[in-house]
Amino acid sequence: MSLVVSISSFLLLCELSISGCAELVDDCSSPAKEVSPLQTLSLSNISKFNIPADRTVLRFGKSEHFEIDGWEELASLSQHGLSLVGHRFITVWRCPQLQSLEAEEAELQPDKISRVESLKIASCDRLNRLPQVLHELTFLTVMEIQGCRGLVSFA
Numbered sequence: 001m002s003l004v005v006s007i008s009s010f011l012l013l014c015e016l017s018i019s020g021c022a023e024l025v026d027d028c029s030s031p032a033k034e035v036s037p038l039q040t041l042s043l044s045n046i047s048k049f050n051i052p053a054d055r056t057v058l059r060f061g062k063s064e065h066f067e068i069d070g071w072e073e074l075a076s077l078s079q080h081g082l083s084l085v086g087h088r089f090i091t092v093w094r095c096p097q098l099q100s101l102e103a104e105e106a107e108l109q110p111d112k113i114s115r116v117e118s119l120k121i122a123s124c125d126r127l128n129r130l131p132q133v134l135h136e137l138t139f140l141t142v143m144e145i146q147g148c149r150g151l152v153s154f155a
């Protein structure tokens with residue numbers, strides 16, 4: 001079953017949490033527009049994410065808290081318009097196919113993710129590197145890495 005959401009509606013929405021969903025689809029009938037950023041975005045146990053990347057960027061791009069958990073199929077963040085940019089507290093859990101947290105074609109720039117204060121990553125078996133810019137994150141106070149067997153070193 002698909003869950004159809006209208007991510008451009010609800011102009012005052014601060015927090016969005018969706019969990020346990022076979023397919024998440026955007027109701028593209030409303031125009032994609034920049035609305036106030038979500039403070040908290042939590043998407044867990046989503047089997048299939050079917051929201052166009054441009055719409056994801058507009059709505060989810062600047063949420064302070066960014067949590068994804070239990071995405072079996074997620075191979076890259078950028079393919080869905082997701083990224084580490086714009087968030088302060090980042091949690092990525094149980095994404096077994098995810099290989100990298102940055103787009104393949106573009107390494108993250110330090111000035112773009114300098115606001116990150118917390119980075120928690122767990123159970124991402126195929127993750128084989130962390131962004132080079134990690135050591136330039138001057139606000140980073142919490143970093144947790146657990147059960148990422150493919151990861152052998154970081155900057």
Ligand SMILES: *[C@@H]1O[C@H](CO)[C@@H](O)[C@H](O)[C@H]1NC(C)=O
Pocket residue numbers: 019020044045070
């Ligand atoms: C996601 O699924 C896992 C495993 O089935 C479960 O333990 C967890 O509570 C679920 N997460 C949420 C937020 O529902």
